[in-house]
Amino acid sequence: MQMDFPPGLYIVATPIGNLGDVSARAAAILAAADIVAVEDSRVTAKLLRHLGLHKKMRAYHDHSGERDRGELLAAAGQGVVALVSDAGTPLISDPGYKLVRAAHAAGVLVTSAPGPSAAIMALSISGLPTDRFLFAGFLPTKDKAKADMLAELSDLRATLIFYESGPRLGRTLGVMAKLLGEAREGAVARELTKRHEEVATGTLAGLAERYAEGAPKGEIVLLVGPPLETADAASEEQVEAALLEALDRLPTSKAAGEVARRFGRDRKALYALATELKARS
16 A cells, blocks of 8 residues: 655554554555654564564653653654554553653644554453443552552443453452452453454453463453442332433443343343333433
8 A cells, every 4th residue: 555644653553463453554654654663673573574564663662751752753753653562552551642742742743543452352342331431451460559449440330441461360350359249240351363362251250260270371351341230229210210311322222231231120121111211202
């Protein structure tokens, strides 16, 4: 693909596992780049070899300072600078935030070649609600800080998305089951787009038991569904109000399913109620 790109900073999403996922536009930007800013040159070199490219790479990571940013911005003012991460969309739990802010402040063009994101892929195949979600990155390693963060997020009516490592997964799921509720839905997605891709779903308690003994390999996305509300704890008025709110955002079937999961109610009964509510309006 032959394309002309004006000088600027290009945020280029790269494959999260399968090199076949690189987009044609991402490949064209990398081909046109005067400099490719990378986390790890060894990782990016594999992608460049796959594309048949030989490019000047410059390290840009969490430890890069103002001098590094200044030199990259100077280059972006004169030519094409492509910022990539080791995998997925840059700036999503990866360095780059300060560079993008500095580029805007300096009047340098900032644009993107969007593409793969492990968080979004995992959400799309998890079976958990997708209408509202929060990406929270990596949880703290220390137990108290982890518990504090989970407490802060516990009542948020959205699917929560985290990145986690294999050795910490079982312990993290155990803490989640204790603090967020054993019956709360969750999903563990790992090795996405690779040969051994796996998505495990179930309750937090069940997932904690599954991963208690052995640490799974590969990159892991951990998802937690919205909090459950018991039927006894909610009045009919509350359920009906939640259903009306959901109907403003979703088709009838999806609205009934969301409220059924939230309150532990029968989906078919809520679908009938939703149909009746729509007929009244």
